[in-house]
Amino acid sequence: MKNIITLAFIFFFSISVEIQSKPTPVGKDDNFIVQVKSTVQYPNLIQPWRFKNPETRHSYGVIVGENLILTTAQTVYYHTNIEVQKFGSLKNYVAKMIKIDHDLGLALLKVEEKEFSTGLTPIQFGPEIFLASTGIVLEYKEFRNLSEKKVRTIKLDVDTYTNGYIELPFVEVQSDDKLEGIGELVVDEVSKIPQGILIYFKDSQNTGKMVPNFTINQFLNCNISKKCFSYKGFRFRPLTDASSRNFYGLKKENSGVLVAEIYPDSSASSSLKLEDILLEAGPYKIDPKGYFEHPKYGKILLSYIFHSEEDLGFGKDKKIPLKVLRNSKIINIDFEMKPFPESAIKIPFGNTRYRKPEYLILGGIIFLELSEHYLMEFGNQWRTRVSKQLLYLNDYHRINRIGEDKKIILLSQVLPIPGNQAYHSLQQVVLKKVNGKEPKDLKELFQIANSGEDSFLIMELDDGTGIVFEKEEVVNLNNEATKVFRIPKSHNLSE
Incomplete structure (x- = not known):
C-alpha cells in the first residue's frame, strides 16, 4: 500500500517510565528547569505531499527523572529537531521524544548524553492540590537568572486541553504578572511542593490553566505504549x-x-x-x-x-x-x-494528534479524508470559504454512529493536465461511489480502483457529477501529474 501516503506518527515502545510521585519540596539551589527549542515543520493539508516552512518553537521543560524532561506537546508537534539548554550552560543538547499525550498536551523527552544530568535535580509531584492559595511560577530566559512570579490557584475543574477529545482536570489560575503558559513549573509558595505545569495564560484576562500534579503523575507513570487516560x-x-x-x-x-x-x-x-x-x-x-x-x-x-x-x-x-x-x-x-476510541471519529477535529495526511491520486485527481484541519487550511475565515456541505458535515457528523465505520472521502482538487481537462473545475466535493461501491476510507478506495474486475474507473460524486477513466489511462495520468507537479514517484498510484 505504498502508493497511498500513510504518514502517522505512533509511538509504540515496550518500556515504561517509572517515576515515583512523592511530594518533594523544591530547594533554592536545585536546578530542575531547562529550555526546550524545537524546529517544527507542519504538513500542508491542501497539497499533502508538501510541508510548510520550518518554524522554531520554545517552551520550558522540567526535569522529572534521569535525563528525562517534561514539556508541552505543542512545542514538539511535527518536530525535525529538539534541543535542550540547561540553566547556566551555553551548550545545546539534542533530545528525542519518547512519549506524548495529545489530550493532556504534554510530552516526555530524553537526552542521551549522560553528562546532561550533571547538576540537575529531578523533581517529584505530589498527589494533592492546594487550592485558593498562592504559588510561585519559575522561569528563565537563556543565560539569565531564574525569575519568580506570583500566581493564585482558584479552582479545580475539567475541560479539554489543546483542543483534545477528552475533558481532563485543570486548575484555574490568576496572576497580575505577565506569564507565557508554555510549560512553566508552579510550586506552592508555602510548602514549595510542585503543584503543576502552566500550559495556557491569557494576559488580557490575567487567567490561565495549570495541569495538576496528580494528572501529571498519571501521564508519567503510565506505560509508554498505552493511552494514559x-x-x-x-x-x-x-x-x-x-x-x-x-x-x-x-x-x-x-x-x-x-x-x-x-x-x-x-x-x-x-x-x-x-x-x-x-x-x-x-x-x-x-x-x-x-x-x-x-x-x-x-x-x-x-x-x-x-x-x-x-x-x-x-x-x-x-x-x-x-x-x-x-x-x-x-x-x-x-x-x-x-x-478514548479513535475509531469513533469520523471527521478528525481539534488538535491533529500528530497525524500526517493521507491522500490518493487517481487520474491526476487528489482524494483525501475530510478533517477539520483540512478546512482550516483556508485561513482565519475558513468557514466562509469552504463548501457549506462540508461545514455541515464537520459540525454535525464528526462522530460515527454505533455500528458505523466510515470516513468521508473528499475530492480535494484536480491537478490540471490535458488528460483530465473535463474535470478541472471540480474541488471540495464528496465522493459517493466508485464502480458502484461505497468505499469506507482511502485504503478501500485504493483497493477498488486497483481491482481487476473492471476495465473502467467510474466515480460518482455527491453533487451528481460522474468521472470516468479507463484503468490504463489512470496510470498514465498519475505519472504525468506527479512529474509536472513534482510529486515524489513513490507516491504515484502506479508504482
Whole structure:
C-alpha cells in the first residue's frame, strides 16, 4: 500500500517510565528547569505531499527523572529537531521524544548524553492540590537568572486541553504578572511542593490553566505504549426543566442528566443506551446540570469522575458503579473504563494528534479524508470559504454512529493536465461511489480502483457529477501529474 501516503506518527515502545510521585519540596539551589527549542515543520493539508516552512518553537521543560524532561506537546508537534539548554550552560543538547499525550498536551523527552544530568535535580509531584492559595511560577530566559512570579490557584475543574477529545482536570489560575503558559513549573509558595505545569495564560484576562500534579503523575507513570487516560464514552444533556424530568419519569427525590450521544467502541457503548438518565456515579450523586460534589474541591462536572484517574481512584481498566434510570426503572451498572476510541471519529477535529495526511491520486485527481484541519487550511475565515456541505458535515457528523465505520472521502482538487481537462473545475466535493461501491476510507478506495474486475474507473460524486477513466489511462495520468507537479514517484498510484 505504498502508493497511498500513510504518514502517522505512533509511538509504540515496550518500556515504561517509572517515576515515583512523592511530594518533594523544591530547594533554592536545585536546578530542575531547562529550555526546550524545537524546529517544527507542519504538513500542508491542501497539497499533502508538501510541508510548510520550518518554524522554531520554545517552551520550558522540567526535569522529572534521569535525563528525562517534561514539556508541552505543542512545542514538539511535527518536530525535525529538539534541543535542550540547561540553566547556566551555553551548550545545546539534542533530545528525542519518547512519549506524548495529545489530550493532556504534554510530552516526555530524553537526552542521551549522560553528562546532561550533571547538576540537575529531578523533581517529584505530589498527589494533592492546594487550592485558593498562592504559588510561585519559575522561569528563565537563556543565560539569565531564574525569575519568580506570583500566581493564585482558584479552582479545580475539567475541560479539554489543546483542543483534545477528552475533558481532563485543570486548575484555574490568576496572576497580575505577565506569564507565557508554555510549560512553566508552579510550586506552592508555602510548602514549595510542585503543584503543576502552566500550559495556557491569557494576559488580557490575567487567567490561565495549570495541569495538576496528580494528572501529571498519571501521564508519567503510565506505560509508554498505552493511552494514559480513560474516557466516559458519552455526552450528556442537562435535565433542568420540569417537563423533561416528567417525560423521562424522573422523581422529585432524584436528579441526573440525559445520555444524549454514545461513542462507538467506547466505555459507554456496551452498557449505556440513549436517553438513559445517569443518577449516580460511584458514591456521587449527579445534579440536573451534570455536576457532583467533590469531597475536597466542591462542585465539579461529572466528567471528572471518569477522567481524573488518580484523584478519585476510578480510571482506565477499572469499573465504576453507576445508578441509571432506564425506561422509568432504576438499574445498576458496572461501568468498565476504557481509553478514548479513535475509531469513533469520523471527521478528525481539534488538535491533529500528530497525524500526517493521507491522500490518493487517481487520474491526476487528489482524494483525501475530510478533517477539520483540512478546512482550516483556508485561513482565519475558513468557514466562509469552504463548501457549506462540508461545514455541515464537520459540525454535525464528526462522530460515527454505533455500528458505523466510515470516513468521508473528499475530492480535494484536480491537478490540471490535458488528460483530465473535463474535470478541472471540480474541488471540495464528496465522493459517493466508485464502480458502484461505497468505499469506507482511502485504503478501500485504493483497493477498488486497483481491482481487476473492471476495465473502467467510474466515480460518482455527491453533487451528481460522474468521472470516468479507463484503468490504463489512470496510470498514465498519475505519472504525468506527479512529474509536472513534482510529486515524489513513490507516491504515484502506479508504482
